[in-house]
Amino acid sequence: MTTLTTLTTTTLEISPEPGSWVTVCEEARLTPGRGVAALLPDGRQVAVFRDRSGRTYAIDNRDPFTGAQVLSRGLVGSAEGRPFVASPLLKQRFDLETGRCLDDDEVTVPVYPVRAK
Amino acid sequence: MTTPTIVLVGHGMVGQRFLESLADRGVTERARIVVLCEEPRPAYDRVQLTSYFSGKTPDDLSMVEAGFMEKHGIELYVGDAAESVDREARTVTARSGRVFAYDALVLATGSYPFVPPVPGKDARGCFVYRTIEDLLAIEEYAKTATTGAVVGGGLLGLEAAGALKGLGLDTHVVEFAPRLMPVQVDEGGGAALLRTIERMGLTVHTGTGTQEVVTADGSVTGMKLSDGSELATDMVVFSAGVRPRDQLARDCGLTVGERGGIAVDEQCRTSDPAVFAIGECALASDGRVYGLVAPGYEMAQTVAATLAEEAGEGDGFTGADMSTKLKLLGVDVASFGDAHGTAEGCLDVVYSDSRSGVYKKLVVSGDGVLLGGVLVGDAEQYGLLRPLTGTVPPVSPEQLVLPAGAGAPVALGPSALPDDAVICSCHNVTKHAIGECSSLAEVKKCTKAGTGCGSCVKVIEKLLPAPADKGLCGCFSYTRSELYEIARTLRVTSFAALLDSHGREAARGGEGCEVCKPTVGSILASLNNGYILDGEQASLQDTNDHFLANMQRNGSYSVVPRIPGGEITPDKLIVIGEVARDFGLYTKITGGQRIDLFGARVDQLPSIWTRLVDAGFESGHAYGKALRTIKSCVGQTWCRYGVQDSVKMAIQLELRYRGLRAPHKLKSAVSGCARECAEAQSKDFGIIATAGGWNLYVGGNGGATPRHADLLAQDLSDAELVRLIDRFLMFYIRTADRLERTSTWLERLEGGLDHLKDVVVHDSLGLCDELESLMAAHVADYQDEWAQTLDDPERLRRFVSFVNAPEAPDPSVRFVPERDQIKPDLTILTLGRTNSTLEGASSR
Numbered sequence: 001m002t003t004l005t006t007l008t009t010t011t012l013e014i015s016p017e018p019g020s021w022v023t024v025c026e027e028a029r030l031t032p033g034r035g036v037a038a039l040l041p042d043g044r045q046v047a048v049f050r051d052r053s054g055r056t057y058a059i060d061n062r063d064p065f066t067g068a069q070v071l072s073r074g075l076v077g078s079a080e081g082r083p084f085v086a087s088p089l090l091k092q093r094f095d096l097e098t099g100r101c102l103d104d105d106e107v108t109v110p111v112y113p114v115r116a117k
Numbered sequence: 118m119t120t121p122t123i124v125l126v127g128h129g130m131v132g133q134r135f136l137e138s139l140a141d142r143g144v145t146e147r148a149r150i151v152v153l154c155e156e157p158r159p160a161y162d163r164v165q166l167t168s169y170f171s172g173k174t175p176d177d178l179s180m181v182e183a184g185f186m187e188k189h190g191i192e193l194y195v196g197d198a199a200e201s202v203d204r205e206a207r208t209v210t211a212r213s214g215r216v217f218a219y220d221a222l223v224l225a226t227g228s229y230p231f232v233p234p235v236p237g238k239d240a241r242g243c244f245v246y247r248t249i250e251d252l253l254a255i256e257e258y259a260k261t262a263t264t265g266a267v268v269g270g271g272l273l274g275l276e277a278a279g280a281l282k283g284l285g286l287d288t289h290v291v292e293f294a295p296r297l298m299p300v301q302v303d304e305g306g307g308a309a310l311l312r313t314i315e316r317m318g319l320t321v322h323t324g325t326g327t328q329e330v331v332t333a334d335g336s337v338t339g340m341k342l343s344d345g346s347e348l349a350t351d352m353v354v355f356s357a358g359v360r361p362r363d364q365l366a367r368d369c370g371l372t373v374g375e376r377g378g379i380a381v382d383e384q385c386r387t388s389d390p391a392v393f394a395i396g397e398c399a400l401a402s403d404g405r406v407y408g409l410v411a412p413g414y415e416m417a418q419t420v421a422a423t424l425a426e427e428a429g430e431g432d433g434f435t436g437a438d439m440s441t442k443l444k445l446l447g448v449d450v451a452s453f454g455d456a457h458g459t460a461e462g463c464l465d466v467v468y469s470d471s472r473s474g475v476y477k478k479l480v481v482s483g484d485g486v487l488l489g490g491v492l493v494g495d496a497e498q499y500g501l502l503r504p505l506t507g508t509v510p511p512v513s514p515e516q517l518v519l520p521a522g523a524g525a526p527v528a529l530g531p532s533a534l535p536d537d538a539v540i541c542s543c544h545n546v547t548k549h550a551i552g553e554c555s556s557l558a559e560v561k562k563c564t565k566a567g568t569g570c571g572s573c574v575k576v577i578e579k580l581l582p583a584p585a586d587k588g589l590c591g592c593f594s595y596t597r598s599e600l601y602e603i604a605r606t607l608r609v610t611s612f613a614a615l616l617d618s619h620g621r622e623a624a625r626g627g628e629g630c631e632v633c634k635p636t637v638g639s640i641l642a643s644l645n646n647g648y649i650l651d652g653e654q655a656s657l658q659d660t661n662d663h664f665l666a667n668m669q670r671n672g673s674y675s676v677v678p679r680i681p682g683g684e685i686t687p688d689k690l691i692v693i694g695e696v697a698r699d700f701g702l703y704t705k706i707t708g709g710q711r712i713d714l715f716g717a718r719v720d721q722l723p724s725i726w727t728r729l730v731d732a733g734f735e736s737g738h739a740y741g742k743a744l745r746t747i748k749s750c751v752g753q754t755w756c757r758y759g760v761q762d763s764v765k766m767a768i769q770l771e772l773r774y775r776g777l778r779a780p781h782k783l784k785s786a787v788s789g790c791a792r793e794c795a796e797a798q799s800k801d802f803g804i805i806a807t808a809g810g811w812n813l814y815v816g817g818n819g820g821a822t823p824r825h826a827d828l829l830a831q832d833l834s835d836a837e838l839v840r841l842i843d844r845f846l847m848f849y850i851r852t853a854d855r856l857e858r859t860s861t862w863l864e865r866l867e868g869g870l871d872h873l874k875d876v877v878v879h880d881s882l883g884l885c886d887e888l889e890s891l892m893a894a895h896v897a898d899y900q901d902e903w904a905q906t907l908d909d910p911e912r913l914r915r916f917v918s919f920v921n922a923p924e925a926p927d928p929s930v931r932f933v934p935e936r937d938q939i940k941p942d943l944t945i946l947t948l949g950r951t952n953s954t955l956e957g958a959s960s961r
Contacts, residue, residue: 067946
């Protein structure tokens with residue numbers, strides 16, 4: 001098994017609008033396979049995840065099926081090589097790269113660029 | 118031309134089938150149909166009567182589809198019996214005084230229980246076992262009884278005995294014949310049945326007659342038996358056979374048989390051509406009265422065809438197959454064809470294993486034709502053997518009775534059956550008809566096969582296309598129990614290692630999924646007993662386990678402190694009240710005798726639990742697939758009926774098994790006497806006090822699919838009880854599938870309750886030492902997860918709403934008042950933005 005070890009402190013940032021970046025937390029704060037929630041200045045909430053290989057993803061925290069701000073507390077998985085998070089409430093899965101719901105073609109959640117600095 | 122009238126007297130299973138046959142043939146459209154039903158409810162499934170005691174309601178047992186009578190314009194008079202028939206005037210007079218003229222009269226009056234003419238038979242505490250009303254009366258009376266006796270060891274007698282046993286009575290069966298079920302099984306089968314039934318704790322008296330019911334002040338106190346002994350009992354259930362109800366026919370001068378039964382011809386016509394008789398009240402043209410439902414159905418169809426003027430030459434009822442398969446007290450019993458070997462020159466092939474209570478006999482002719490047989494203890498092959506009766510089976514008879522693996526080289530599958538073999542004898546459905554369908558649900562819907570006695574369902578399943586992959590999920594082709602064994606034997610301690618070594622090819626190196634991660638997390642927790650939220654383990658837990666609380670619909674959490682046995686001091690009760698008040702939580706008493714506190718934000722959980730832990734509370738594991746609660750009644754200490762200290766035992770057990778991770782949640786209860794106020798028989802493991810110790814029941818369930826628990830062992834000492842529960846729980850944890858409660862696990866377990874007893878009581882697999890030591894390790898390593906969490910700042914860091922604003926509460930978690938408490942404000946959730954399109958992928 002290989003996990004990416006972070007030797008130097010790296011900070012994660014996400015971009016809610018083109019050109020602006022908001023600090024989330026230190027990258028080491030994220031447990032691989034789990035997420036955290038971050039609050040944006042305008043009140044929006046973002047769910048940030050890290051997978052086993054160290055890649056990070058950011059999607060909107062709001063579960064469109066229930067309206068609750070909970071996606072950051074779902075479990076990360078992969079299907080056919082693509083990472084997803086399963087909502088902790090009714091278990092619908094969302095692709096972490098595109099925000100598309102894997103269980104309902106009609107539904108998509110916003111995704112945000114994320115970078116480490 | 119006036120509309121003809123058909124009057125049906127009797128609305129039991131056969132009567133209802135007759136009405137359905139009339140409707141199928143369009144007769145209901147051109148004739149007026151009147152039904153007189155003596156019982157206070159329309160037709161119900163009398164064959165499944167006993168299932169009332171395992172939780173089925175009278176409505177569940179109904180045979181009449183909603184709206185059936187209205188749809189077909191049938192006039193049904195419930196609770197109104199036919200009193201007399203005037204054949205000359207062609208009228209029927211009902212008890213209510215209503216008079217109906219008929220063109221055709223169909224009698225389906227069924228039978229009545231035979232009560233031997235012994236002194237005392239009408240005393241208070243004497244019952245028969247025939248209708249739902251009988252069962253209700255038995256259930257009510259049993260509340261004040263401790264011992265019950267059943268007169269009759271036949272099919273219905275054993276059903277009744279099972280019911281009394283299930284009601285917690287010390288149960289006796291008195292049978293006049295030298296063996297149980299003398300009509301269906303032979304001596305060897307009767308002996309196997311006797312051993313198994315005695316092992317369940319019933320007392321059987323065969324070759325014994327009942328001479329008198331002993332009474333005091335008009336109530337039953339005992340029975341005098343033909344061997345001169347006296348049996349003390351609080352109630353007596355007569356179940357010594359049935360007799361045709363032919364009084365109405367006798368009164369109007371129809372021909373009846375010497376030993377009862379309304380004589381009919383092959384068209385089921387009585388001595389009056391305008392009157393028919395069907396079902397158990399009829400004496401068929403072959404001189405027999407059929408007490409089974411399938412022949413009754415055939416008669417119903419015969420008469421419906423005659424009335425529809427569809428009947429052709431050769432149609433008619435000339436006699437029926439008496440094959441039966443049933444489950445009595447959990448024991449499979451089946452007989453078919455010439456079970457007693459009465460044909461000239463026939464030969465027996467017998468397999469008998471008295472250890473496991475299995476007895477199988479096949480009767481074959483000199484030239485190899487299968488004539489019939491008896492199966493006790495294992496009737497798995499019934500569905501296969503019955504249709505093969507009358508043919509030369511494709512494999513030798515000894516291979517048909519030997520158990521799998523015991524030198525039986527060819528397992529004969531249903532594929533060996535000819536296309537015209539009747540698979541469902543209740544509904545006369547052939548293998549060919551079943552082959553047209555693709556699922557069991559479709560078979561039941563299209564052909565009705567499997568919806569009668571249900572004995573053919575296993576064969577039907579084998580005739581259908583093989584079920585898909587039984588792997589846990591898209592990541593693993595193994596089941597949960599297989600993964601448990603892999604993790605245990607290879608000492609796997611991480612999910613990633615298990616996925617990369619034993620996952621499906623395409624899933625290796627990936628993330629796993631929301632199904633396998635918590636499942637493997639639970640397996641690792643069961644095996645290693647460590648804190649579940651450190652290291653990789655943290656990423657495997659469902660959100661509830663991750664935050665040690667239950668997420669509610671608006672993203673807030675509930676808090677459930679453990680209250681062992683439901684016993685709580687006033688001081689602790691006050692602390693719960695104060696915490697709820699100070700944090701503004703909604704409080705509700707649960708069914709498991711504890712208190713839920715709702716509406717906590719994730720960032721409030723540590724401060725709430727600090728207060729609770731300081732007051733001596735610990736996690737109730739309401740969030741985990743783990744032991745939940747052990748309910749108790751107040752027990753001997755206070756209750757005048759109690760025979761043991763049920764509260765003390767419940768507390769002891771709850772403290773022993775708290776924190777135990779399992780394939781699904783575990784619930785339990787301890788009752789201090791047979792009144793069962795703690796409802797232990799609806800639990801995964803339930804304990805009922807007896808004068809001599811404790812009875813242990815397992816595999817019960819409430820919820821959507823209620824199941825009464827099965828008695829695993831009785832009169833256990835405290836130490837024996839704990840040891841047996843240790844073994845039972847660990848065996849379940851080891852072998853159950855993901856999210857499989859003990860009830861479904863036990864139903865699925867090959868060999869069922871007997872196998873479970875073999876493994877955990879008799880240690881047939883030599884596993885018990887290991888199971889006990891696994892539990893000992895759990896007990897020794899247990900620590901309260903909340904206390905552990907509060908002690909460690911690193912662990913507490915996750916309890917924030919926002920990682921970049923630890924102090925900020927989540928503004929979407931809001932509440933509005935209701936009945937002096939709070940409830941989630943859902944409007945704030947629906948105000949969320951509409952789904953916008955994606956803005957580009959994120960990566961690094």
